[in-house]
Amino acid sequence: MxxxxxxxxxxxxxxxxxxxxxxxxxxxxxxxxxxxxxxxxxxxxxxxxxxxxxxxxxxxxxxxxxxxxxxxxxxxxxxxxxxxxxxxxxxxxxxxxxxxxxxxxxxxxxxxxxxxxxxxxxxxxxxxxxxxxxxxxxxxxxxxxxxxxxxxxxxxxxxxxxxxxxxxxxxxxxxxxxxxxxxxxxxxxxxxxxxxxAGFDRPNIRYAIRHRDNPVRQLNELMANEPGPGIVYAQTRRKVEDLAEKLATATGRPVLPYHAGLDPEVRAANQAAFVASEDIVIVATVAFGMGIDKPDVRFVAHVGVPKSIEGYYQETGRAGRDGDPAQAIMFWGAGDFATARQRLAEVDEARRNAERARLDALAGLVETAECRRAVLLRHFGEDPPSRCGNCDNCLEPASVTDVTQLARKLLSAVYRTGQSFGMGHLQKVLTGNEDERVRQRGHDRLSVFGIVEGDEARLLQPLSRALQARGDLVATEHGGLALGGSARAILRGERTVEIVVPPKRSRGRRADATPNPIGDPLFEALRALRKEVAEKAQVPPYVVFHDSTLREMTSARPETLAQLGRLPGIGAKKLEAYGEQFLRAIWEH
CATH class of the missing domain: 3.40.50.300 (P-loop containing nucleotide triphosphate hydrolases)
Known part of the structure; x- marks a missing residue:
């Protein structure tokens, strides 16, 4: 040989x-x-x-x-x-x-x-x-x-x-x-x-990035469409526990928390339950995941922005390792970038420029109207096609609009109110809302009072998020907004500003999300047998066989051990250990 x-x-x-x-x-x-x-x-x-x-x-x-x-x-x-x-x-x-x-x-x-x-x-x-x-x-x-x-x-x-x-x-x-x-x-x-x-593309993962408005509702919708195991990343231990409790109540699904502050025995038990399950969702800090070799994770969701594109790629890469369709979805808010930019001050000076560049690259991914996968792969030095057909921007194209004049109005309002008020107050000033706080501060007498109306008013929030993601608006320690980055260049007319206006999202189950596209009861019978065998052997179901191997069995319907052994994913040891049980299940159908 x-x-x-x-x-x-x-x-x-x-x-x-x-x-x-x-x-x-x-x-x-x-x-x-x-x-x-x-x-x-x-x-x-x-x-x-x-x-x-x-x-x-x-x-x-x-x-x-x-x-x-x-x-x-x-x-x-x-x-x-x-x-x-x-x-x-x-x-x-x-x-x-x-x-x-x-x-x-x-x-x-x-x-x-x-x-x-x-x-x-x-x-x-x-x-x-x-x-x-x-x-x-x-x-x-x-x-x-x-x-x-x-x-x-x-x-x-x-x-x-x-x-x-x-x-x-x-x-x-x-x-x-x-x-x-x-x-x-x-x-x-x-x-x-x-x-x-070998390249960085994971074609089976569908990427999507949304503004975060009600994370429990948004995750509830995601989980309704994805019955398989999932990971939800939150940024703090408190948010992990809060989300896990609320999602369990809202969805009726088993949802477990994971973070370094949990009792070690509880943390280990939650991880073991997730690894062995076919439907548990785990809510975790980013400490969770590098240690997980679970191939059948059907979705990874971020509630908040990760630290970098590298971190995002690593964390979303925990979805769909078996090659079946999976989703990676991020729900972000302007405050995520404000917090991240504040943290830059704590980074060693030698690393600060590199970390700032990483944060800017992440903001570019979040804000882009281009193909998400193309932006991601170009970051790693690849030259991908301009459209992938499997991300939110390819499937539901967003439009880009020039908001330079509106940006100058917003930045002027920030400057004229003293760079110490949040977006809610600034919106009232710009749209001419004479509430008590606006009058008390004398902001109803400013030149920027009431200069935004109609369609422009609806773009103030997405514009504010975009300027904060880019660092042109920065958060103050008391929660207000101040000028930063290229804000003064925008005010002087030296920079234009464009933002993405996302389309209205269609809802509904993805046709390719099911692990059983064949619709054959034999596949479900084989999954039930796999679970029984895995529990007896005290290993996770995927260690016995992946879903893809069960689909091969369902399609080929082998009649002998030799035929079964020719299917992908069945080596000699597994054929000896499990072959006869799975053949018997196939014969019975």
Whole structure:
């Protein structure tokens, strides 16, 4: 059997796939040839396979450095379900002595550890007398101080790997711009020709961005259209708990909170329930998610803006990792950007300009009338088509209108009222509303009083949001608005202002959202069996089989184990473990 044929046979036997996807084959080939690589691959592109398959084929153990215990345990379950000899060495593992013995005896294909352990001299000593085949560094953007999840311990890994110069390194991430990629490769000692860039597009995710007016109602509508598991990101612990409680009441769905302030046992139980479920929605701070390898998340919603486009891409990338249709929706308000710009003052001066540029890029994504996916992909250096056909701006095109004159009126009102009043008061002044506070302040006698009416008045709020997102209006410590950014240039007539006027949104269920487009009762029977099998094995349902594999069973209706084993996603270990039960269910239908 030729080398390539042997690799493809191992791919089929271990993972149940007849062919590689995307750039997987190139990354695997480099690992098998002993070459070090930084692979930038979109979430859902099968990054873990690129080190798991070499670990099965090569002599020795692959050491996987991963940032979170929960992520390691998720990947451990999936690896073992595919018949891979894997273990974790973490502070949460009671069987650490057995793991160490198995490693020393050469009985492990994969050993998962955290960077905090991997960077210690004692761990280097532990590895020194055993056979290693590969170092895999997961979530490798954490290595870079330019990355959005910088972890100092990741920067100490070079010493460990340099102690084993013949062992290749495979760094993996879904999220790294040019600057971050260069830094990761320099820090980990990967040559410039070691970059494999698989692209950033996730075509199965539908992107949408809306103004936030009533988040409970807006999320209720989303959840009514998406019965599968979902993640809602909120910006504070208080908002997490408030939203989780209100959504559970409003929707009748199981909704759980997750944040660092919860009792550790409650937090772990909520995470475990979500991972094992087919319908739970979890409301969380951004601390949640990197440790989740759950492929069947049907939507990710942000209530508030994330920290950057990199963060947004990483967080929305947790939806639809199984390749089925999924939604990423953001509900934002002007105050989100005001708060974010205030935080810039707390950032180290050396990083402040870069962080400001990231915030400006995020504002551009939020405000654009262009294709969202195109803006997102261009940020990562790609040259995408101008329309994707699967974002809100492509499906329901927005119009752009010139509001330069209205902007000058609003900014004049801000200036003439002393740069200390909020938008509600400014609207009253501009539209000529003589309420008591306006008269008391003498603002009814200003030249800007009553100079906005009709259609212009309806554009004041979206204009205010746009100017705050761009930093031309900034929030004061007492909640008022002051001039910032290019405000004075706008007032002098040196800058024009355009804003997006969103269309009226149509409502209704997406035709492609259902996991069972076939409409076949056999599919539902197989899902019920999968749930029963998963509960008995104490693993999440997706570890048994993905929905896509169940759809293949429903469509092909195999009659023998051999026919079942030819379907994608069914490797030898899973065929042996579950094949007869699923064949029986197919026969009964």
């Amino acid at each position: 030729s080398g390539n044929a042997g690799v493809l046979q191992a791919l089929k036997d271990t993972f149940g796939f007849d062919a590689f996807r995307g750039r997987q084959e190139e990354v695997v080939a480099r690992a098998l040839a002993g070459e070090s690589t930084l692979a930038v691959m979109p979430t859902g592109a099968g990054k873990s396979l690129t080190y798991q398959l070499p670990a099965v084929l090569l002599e020795g153990t692959c050491v996987v450095i991963s940032p979170l215990i929960a992520l390691m345990h998720d990947q451990l379950r999936s690896a073992r379900a595919n018949g891979i000899r894997a273990a974790t060495l973490t502070s949460a593992d009671a069987d650490w002595r057995e793991t160490q013995d198995a490693f020393r005896a050469g009985e492990l294909d994969l050993l998962y550890v955290a960077p905090e352990r991997a960077s210690q001299p004692a761990f280097r000593e532990f590895l020194s007398n055993s056979s290693l085949c590969l170092f895999a560094i997961d979530e490798a953007h954490c290595v870079s101080e330019w990355g959005h999840d910088f972890r100092p311990d990741y920067r100490m890994l070079r010493g460990l790997m340099d102690a084993f110069p013949t062992v290749p390194r495979l760094a993996l991430t879904a999220t790294a711009d040019n600057q971050t990629r260069a830094d990761v490769m320099a820090q980990l000692g990967i040559a410039d020709n070691g970059l494999v860039l």
